[in-house]
Amino acid sequence: MSEKEKTVEIEGAGEVSTENKEVAMLIAVLALLLAITELLGSAAQVKSVQANIEASNLWSFYQAKAIRATTLETAAAQLEADMPSVTNPQQKADREALVQKWKSTVARYESDPKTKEGREQIAERAKEAEHVRDLAEHKHEKFEMAVGAFHIAIVLASAAIITGVGLLAWGGGLLGFFGLLTLLSGWTT
Numbered sequence: 543m544s545e546k547e548k549t550v551e552i553e554g555a556g557e558v559s560t561e562n563k564e565v566a567m568l569i570a571v572l573a574l575l576l577a578i579t580e581l582l583g584s585a586a587q588v589k590s591v592q593a594n595i596e597a598s599n600l601w602s603f604y605q606a607k608a609i610r611a612t613t614l615e616t617a618a619a620q621l622e623a624d625m626p627s628v629t630n631p632q633q634k635a636d637r638e639a640l641v642q643k644w645k646s647t648v649a650r651y652e653s654d655p656k657t658k659e660g661r662e663q664i665a666e667r668a669k670e671a672e673h674v675r676d677l678a679e680h681k682h683e684k685f686e687m688a689v690g691a692f693h694i695a696i697v698l699a700s701a702a703i704i705t706g707v708g709l710l711a712w713g714g715g716l717l718g719f720f721g722l723l724t725l726l727s728g729w730t731t
Contacts, residue, residue: 560705565711569699572718576692579725583685586678586728588718602670607661618644640705677731685730691721 618641635688654660658667698714701707 560668565699566704568715569696572692572696579688583682586685586704587691590675590678590682592677593671597668597671597675600664604661604664607651614625614644614648681731684724687722688721691717
């Protein structure tokens with residue numbers, strides 16, 4: 543009896559050829575890989591969105607610090623410009639102290655390593671979040687390509703069972719292998 547002629551009796555389904563069983567196993571493996579890839583793709587997409595929100599929030603915080611610093615610099619410059627017209631020594635000393643306080647605050651807005659909330663530190667954190675976002679987007683794109691390959695591979699393998707054309711199963715297997723390589727490429731990125 544040749545390999546193609548071998549059949550297996552499946553309860554309630556009649557006879558199923560060994561070749562069809564192998565293609566059915568290929569479909570099952572492809573479906574498993576598809577499910578795993580979709581989960582990884584969803585996780586990468588969520589991570590990308592979260593990192594994008596974080597970066598956006600940090601850049602907004604950066605801009606707020608810049609606006610505050612500019613406001614204080616302008617106020618300090620105005621007080622310094624008005625200083626010659628002040629004759630009262632106590633008022634002059636109070637204004638000079640206020641100008642120094644504002645300049646100190648402006649410097650802290652620019653860089654504050656202690657709290658990591660100076661503009662320099664905020665910009666670093668925002669760039670890190672952008673890097674995380676970009677990496678997650680890259681992974682998501684890879685996973686999406688793998689999902690497409692697995693979908694098409696399953697269709698080809700299913701068509702092989704229906705039509706009996708073995709080349710379709712081989713095409714599905716090759717496309718599934720490409721999907722697996724793309725999945726691994728996204729996973730290791």
